Amino acid sequence: MPSTKLNKLPLTMKAPWTNPEPLPDIPDGETNLLHRSAWSDVDKPLRIEICPWYEFPLDSGTERVDVFLDDDESTIIETRTWTLPMSEDDYYIELGAHKLPEGEHALSYIMTNFLELPARSYPFTLTVDKTSPRLAADSALIFPSEVKPPQSITAAYLAHPLNNDQVLASLPDYTDKKVGDVITWYWGISDSDFEQVDTLTLAIDDINGVLPKLTFTGDMIRDSGDGQRFALYQIEDRAGNISVLSDAAELNVNADPIPRVFPWPTIQNADSTGKNQILNPLIPYNYYVVEVPESAVIYPDDKLWVQWGDPNTFGAGRFDVPLSSNPLHFKIPMPSVAAYLGKTLQVYYGVEGVLETSDQTRLRVMKVEPTSYPPIQCEGTSGSTLKYSNIKADGAALTIEQWSLMTTDQVVQIKITGVSNVGNEAEVLYLPEYSVVESDLTHGIGLGRTIRVEKSFFNKLKRGENLTVRVFVSFDQGVTWPIIENFTKLYIKLSD
Template sequence: MTAPWTKPAPLPDIPGGEINLLHRSAWADPNKPLRVEFKPWYEVEPKPGVESVSVFLDDDEKNEIGFGKWNVPMDPGDYFVEISADNLPQGKHTISFIMTNYLGVAARSFPYTVTIDKQATLLNADSQLIFPPEVSPPPKEIDAFFLARPENQDRVLARLPVYSEPKVGDVITRYWEEFPDSVNEVDTLTLELSDIGNPLMLTFSGQMLRDRGNGPRYATYRVRDRAGNESLPSANVRLQVNIQPPPLRKHPTVKEAQNGPGTGVLDPRLYGVSGVTVVIPKQEDEDKEFKREVFWKGNGEEGSHHALLPNPSNKSEFLIPAKAIPPNIGAGRIVEIIYTVDTAGSRPEPSDPLKLTVKPIAVQDFNPPIDCPLAARGTPLKLKLASVPDDGTPLVLQPWVYQAQTQLINIWLTDSNSREEYIRSAYPVVTGVNRAMLPKTFLQGVRINSIFAVHVSVSFDGGDSYLLFPTQDMQLLG
């Protein structure tokens, strides 16, 4: 006769696991006893009568664990017998049944194997997780330096003490919390066949540690076997965590600027022509000699600078070159200055920023106006049209403060007739004296004895804006 089966059905078999293991939910609820079910044994309805089934364990007819009796014909849904938990002993067993039909003839079924596990895992007497000696016990701590070591891979590993009868499918749940309640779960590890007999390591990731914050923390675990039986919580391990980024470090200052709380003002005419000095305030961890860098974040690439190394004579000072100053001269432009301290954590710690305003340079504070050597001295200069060669006459602009080859220059002419003509437009600056030609064709359109002007503007920021230089007025004579 066909073997019976159970409802709920056993868990699927896994390599190295128990055969037909019943989950504890199949038998632990007294209000939902396990069902042993049978295939109907008639293809044709029998005559009315009484039939019975006796269910027994391990091929022993005397070891009856369930019995059922019915009037036939039976409803298809009645082919089962309920088995209470106290009749399902621990271990691997076979379930069989004997059916006695209405004629009193008995027939025996094939056996059905099940495994029943009612024993919760017993943890080791010393059940605490075993953490690396570098981080446990307090006052040792888990810090960013420990997590940043290449061999630690931004994690802390803890070895699991051996417990009684590890089995394939055991689920180890680990907890990390402010109180040792074993409720704030981190993750689980399910044992595979290759894990049995080998040391087991539990991982506490650096990201999880950062998410759950600094301070005293407790690590515990539980073991739940594949049948669903759960151990008591392990003994807790107390650890100290100190990996969260600290508050922003105090803002730097600029030695040549007027400094306030988080702000500064730099006069580029009086200071900065040779560059400026960013000063990092004294740090609480100064003695650890962590690497520090300064970021001068100004207008565009030309107005910014990354200072990688300090002044050799003073490790708190970082030099910013003069070329990073003028691109930041302009309305509404602010240089943000920060420094970072690399504590060997996941990322360098930034400082509070200093917001630096670079004051404008007045037009008259640049060099004298552009000159025309052919013109007679005076105010304005006097230029005779008849003395100007057909190809024009030179204009000369002397070097100016912060001059650099990365700059661009405009030179243009205007006269009393509101004419305007550019003779240089966004033209690359040369170091030293800059020259251009004043064209005679423009002068021929200027009224004799009237005033015309030569204008100059220079861009310090790659063409984003231009600063006006002094204008040179000239009188054209016949």
């Protein structure tokens, strides 16, 4: 057809379309991208379909369609001629792959009717991509130095909180990155015997920024077993063009976790019979220590903790800072020991982030005998005698020096029993409970005459008879009390 007749004809015919249809457009992707399967089969060329231009086909004559690209009416890439009448299903032209240049194109046609009159169609934009992604010259995945040979992927590496039970590999940059590229990565026992791990699809941020890392989960690595392993990948673009397989990254795997063993802990300086231990809190040493046994299987990055007593109960605590001299030894502060005087508690340990805990040690903290406490003192006594005439108007003050294992969690109760001057019956006085304060830890309690027996009580007592002063201490802020007094009883004879 002479080009002078086909120069910039007006657009009057409907635009063509393709069969198969292009892929759906995606944000930042190509327009009307054809999958390579639409044009790559030589036995099934791409069809350019056209809307019928006759409502009632003519009975004789010939008509022709010339297909061209990108507004160039003079360069025809395919032609088809029909002998009228035309079937309704016959309005198409087939294009071989070699006639479809790569890139984005406007596809148009000119229909020349039986009178040799041409008419031009509106364009149809499509994109043809025939180029496979080209991997980097050194295409192997890049793994962290901690796991690259001669190092291994170990159970400890996977268990570290920063690694989140996975290994991440960086993808080397490659040529012709496009939105919608699909990365598929593999794991296997050789560079030719492998299984798919996962896929990811690139977005515009991945193209413009840093390529996302590929994840190899701890479960997958462990399931594949220990030994020499290989990781590789392949890239397929949206058009279906597939890269070659990458170079294989070779790795050593030693991820089978060593079974944890958590034997019961030992309390330093305690008498021990297996899990049952007894601690004398008054043995002189600097502090109390719970020892995690060296036979415990602890991974290098484990963070240990020791539990002293049942959680959420008074005196209990979790301690996770080991002594600088030994990472398996944990200091227990004196107040936590004092809270359990005369009681039994459970002691065990564990690892942060691990549900399993150790066997429990049953520790009995011995009570402190009364003779180990300082005796209570009564103001105005001479020897063991208190003269009524020496008692001050506001009463007689009581004092107790500080004692071992004294803490501000302790509450003191003082009970005084005498003989009534009426009927020789017992006369009992309970002084108000007294909570130990910080200054008492240095000076003892009762200084400044803060604890007194009112003179009115002595008025009720028979002269020449003894009165008894008993001291009870609660070590848990008054929640529990001993049945008998903690301190040695004080006997005082009351005289005129």
